[in-house]
Amino acid sequence: VTKIDNNYLEALLGATGIDVPEENRAGVLAQLQRLAKMADQVMEFPLPEAEEPITKLRHE
Amino acid sequence: MSDITAMQVARSVAAGENSAESFTKDALQRIGQHNPTLNALTAITEDRALAEARALDACRERGETLPPLAGVPYVVKNLYDVEGLVTLAGSATRQDCDPATEDAPLIRHMKKAGAILVGTTNMDEFACGFTTENTHFGTTRNPHDLDRIAGGSSGGSAAAVAAGLVPLSLGTDTNGSIRVPASLSGIFGLKPTFGRLSRRGAYPFVASLDTVGPFARTASDLGLCYDALQGPDKSDFACAQRPIEPVLPDLSSSGEAIRVGVLTGYFDENAEDAALAALDAALGAFEITRRVVLPEVERARASASLVTASEGAMPHLEALRKDPQAFDPLTRDRFLAGALLPAAWINQAQRFRRWFLGQVLEVFDECDVLISAATPWPATRIGQKEHDLKGTQQIVARTLGFLTQPFSLIGLPTLVAPVPRDGALPVGVQIVAAPWREDLVFRAAAQLERSGISFAPVPDAFRPREETEK
Numbered sequence: 001v002t003k004i005d006n007n008y009l010e011a012l013l014g015a016t017g018i019d020v021p022e023e024n025r026a027g028v029l030a031q032l033q034r035l036a037k038m039a040d041q042v043m044e045f046p047l048p049e050a051e052e053p054i055t056k057l058r059h060e
Numbered sequence: 061m062s063d064i065t066a067m068q069v070a071r072s073v074a075a076g077e078n079s080a081e082s083f084t085k086d087a088l089q090r091i092g093q094h095n096p097t098l099n100a101l102t103a104i105t106e107d108r109a110l111a112e113a114r115a116l117d118a119c120r121e122r123g124e125t126l127p128p129l130a131g132v133p134y135v136v137k138n139l140y141d142v143e144g145l146v147t148l149a150g151s152a153t154r155q156d157c158d159p160a161t162e163d164a165p166l167i168r169h170m171k172k173a174g175a176i177l178v179g180t181t182n183m184d185e186f187a188c189g190f191t192t193e194n195t196h197f198g199t200t201r202n203p204h205d206l207d208r209i210a211g212g213s214s215g216g217s218a219a220a221v222a223a224g225l226v227p228l229s230l231g232t233d234t235n236g237s238i239r240v241p242a243s244l245s246g247i248f249g250l251k252p253t254f255g256r257l258s259r260r261g262a263y264p265f266v267a268s269l270d271t272v273g274p275f276a277r278t279a280s281d282l283g284l285c286y287d288a289l290q291g292p293d294k295s296d297f298a299c300a301q302r303p304i305e306p307v308l309p310d311l312s313s314s315g316e317a318i319r320v321g322v323l324t325g326y327f328d329e330n331a332e333d334a335a336l337a338a339l340d341a342a343l344g345a346f347e348i349t350r351r352v353v354l355p356e357v358e359r360a361r362a363s364a365s366l367v368t369a370s371e372g373a374m375p376h377l378e379a380l381r382k383d384p385q386a387f388d389p390l391t392r393d394r395f396l397a398g399a400l401l402p403a404a405w406i407n408q409a410q411r412f413r414r415w416f417l418g419q420v421l422e423v424f425d426e427c428d429v430l431i432s433a434a435t436p437w438p439a440t441r442i443g444q445k446e447h448d449l450k451g452t453q454q455i456v457a458r459t460l461g462f463l464t465q466p467f468s469l470i471g472l473p474t475l476v477a478p479v480p481r482d483g484a485l486p487v488g489v490q491i492v493a494a495p496w497r498e499d500l501v502f503r504a505a506a507q508l509e510r511s512g513i514s515f516a517p518v519p520d521a522f523r524p525r526e527e528t529e530k
Contacts, residue, residue: 018399021384030393032401035369038363039408045356051412051415053410053411054414057470
């Protein structure tokens, strides 16, 4: 399971140049942790190797 | 009349029985009377509306043939560009932006069809939400119970139609923002195939999921409006260069029996009894039904959420860097988190998306349409954060999209039809078809309507006293 903690959040904020006020960090961290759980669901699914990402949804 | 349909208005104006101006003034009067209670509209375009109506009446007096929506008042979600108005997209951060210099293409389509724009409507900030509880512009109330939400993010557009202020409105749908408010407000709503209608001039949320579409109180009105909105637009990268494929001509005939796949598994597990009862009632309209279990729907919803979080945050990255506190607190944390997601997660979600699309398309070999509850439950109370679903407390603002999001991920056309319930709040069913088969979802909705299962009565509180006393 992906570990998303304050250290990870600090590193991401530094990399993207976003300064989140101290009082909002808990809310952002909670959102990240929620999304991480969803990412785990998707990442663990054994997709066929040849399955390419949809970069632009275009129905025939 | 609050419950007059778009079709009745257009016929009346074309026949010279009533003027477009009189219908427009009626709509403006209803808005003036009820909007302070509902908070559905954020701007009223009275001068423009009266000018458009008078121009249309002048056309009729000259003996010209009037277009199909002649004199029909309508409103649009306040993320559509309307010439002379600031495109708010539900955000206080945009209040100081310059006004739009031209109408969005869909508004031009509506004008060409003779419809009269009377205002713009409330929404969740940047279309990011399912409740239309907007910190800056207030909450839109549900016409069926003023203590409850109308749904979102196109809640103002849904409430305006449900209350009979106007017969038609336009919204947008990324993860369910037309379908959720249609279900909770008890009206018809259409999310077309991704790429069917031009999104230019509609403030973007998630470019690879965003769609635009109409609300109405009858399937015929919905079809009439949808047909007027169609047409290719090369300036929207997603808009397909397809000819107009009108649905209205086929709505009045029953045609061949529709093969209906009833979605079970995930869709049953994430809907409470009231929503499942609405679905059961709807199935009574169809001769051929079979149970269908789609694979990995939970992961499809997760993929949609990841794509939404990442893509949805990017347009706001600069503003988030400069002044995160200017955002609605409800959306700010989501956007900030979305801007920080690892690329590997998004890439895998996009790979899963292709796989899931292939799986679902196979089902349409044996079914014309799929059907499920549109939302897990009817409208919840304003301010209610959690709701019990089969013994588990769920977050309302998130869970309302559980049943709609999987089809957003793969861009399928989906229509919500209302199922009113005696003495209880309405809740809708969603009808899903293969890409470009809007004709099938409309045929199924018309069948529900003919069977007397789907209809959208204007609540008594929004009808003139003389109408309720009849």
